[in-house]
Amino acid sequence: MQLRFYPYVLKLAHEFAVAAGSRSVTPGVQVEIEYEGVTGYGEASMPPYLGESIESVVSFLQQLDLNRFSDPFCMEDILHYVDDVAVGNAAAKASVDIALHDLTGKLMGLPWHKIWGLDAASAPCTTYTIGMGTPEVVKEKVLEVEGRFRVLKVKLGSDDDRALVRSVRAVTSLPLTVDVNQGWRDRQKALDDIAWLAEQGVMMVEQPLPKDRLDDLAWLTERSPLPIFADESVQRLADVRRLEGVVSGINIKLMKCTGMREAWKMVNLARALGLKVMLGCMTETSCAVSAAAQLSPMADYADLDGNLLISNDPFRGMQVKDGKIVLASAPGIGIMKV
Ligand code: MG
DSSP states (O other), rough: OOOEEEEEEEEEEEEEEETTTEEEEEOOEEEEEEEEEEEEEEEEEEGGGGSHHHHHHHHHTTOOOOGSSTTTHHHHHHHHHHHSSSOOHHHHHHHHHHHHHHHHHHHSSBBBHHTOOOOOOOBBEEEEEEEEOHHHHHHHHHHHHTTOOSEEEOOOOOOOOHHHHHHHHOOOOSSSEEEEOOOOOOOOHHHHHHHHHHHHHHEEEEOOOOTTOHHHOOOOOOOOSEEEEHHHHHHHHHGGGGTTTOOEEEEEHHHTTSHHHHHHHHHHHHHHHEEEEEEOSOOOOOOHHHHHHTGGGGEEEEEOOGGGGGGGGEOOOOETTTHHHHHHSSSSSOOOOO
């Protein structure tokens, strides 16, 4: 198996602002694994606040020796080896995992949703994320995508969240989800704001409080009229169990959890613990987004719009039609180079 990789900086169509700051590019690394003339594609995307960079991903991938494995289907062994090379490096690990899934799916001639036994027709709608901004900018962003989505996701945690939601509501009646990105501090105020949000047609709230405040998240979940989802509070499989009884659901992202294999395990564990599942993404090309979309028939909510936010997508894969995720029937993760 031959591993190749090269840096690829993603250009954002709009400057993207969330509670942690704003940016106009996202560093990425594209990965290829070739085996007997077949190439699988993978990707690492590294929003700066997560601590990985092009340098760290390249340095991680340089340490890998996939030639020690002769069979790409021994994924459990290969991915355990990759995971053990160094702690952290979740996006770097995900890039290998995705390329390996693409490769093995292509060798089998099947897309992963079929291998997993999932019905493509059950894929959910995806939310489309409206970043923070002035009321005028927010309205403009909403109007720009009018008619293309059935649910919008609004980033909160600003100085005046109610004004932000009001400006969205001034131009659309679509159902909303909100993501606070740990931006609220006071749990009672959070509860009051959530009650108000419920009246505004908001369906769920993502990461309202700082990630380690599990007692306060549990307090809030017990009283909240809306389901509370953890995002920053959950990274990998081992984190899922401690969220039982703490939140209503978890946001699983390939770049946090090291890829499709662990994401599949997380979905199943979450289900067994009575937790709802949301599938999310970073700013990514259609490569990583289409990989995540393979799991989407298992999700209650999908936020797989990362490829729609960039202007230099080198792949074509999962599509969004009338707001709904449409999985490609192509094998592997269902992408082709454009
Ligand atoms: Mg989030």
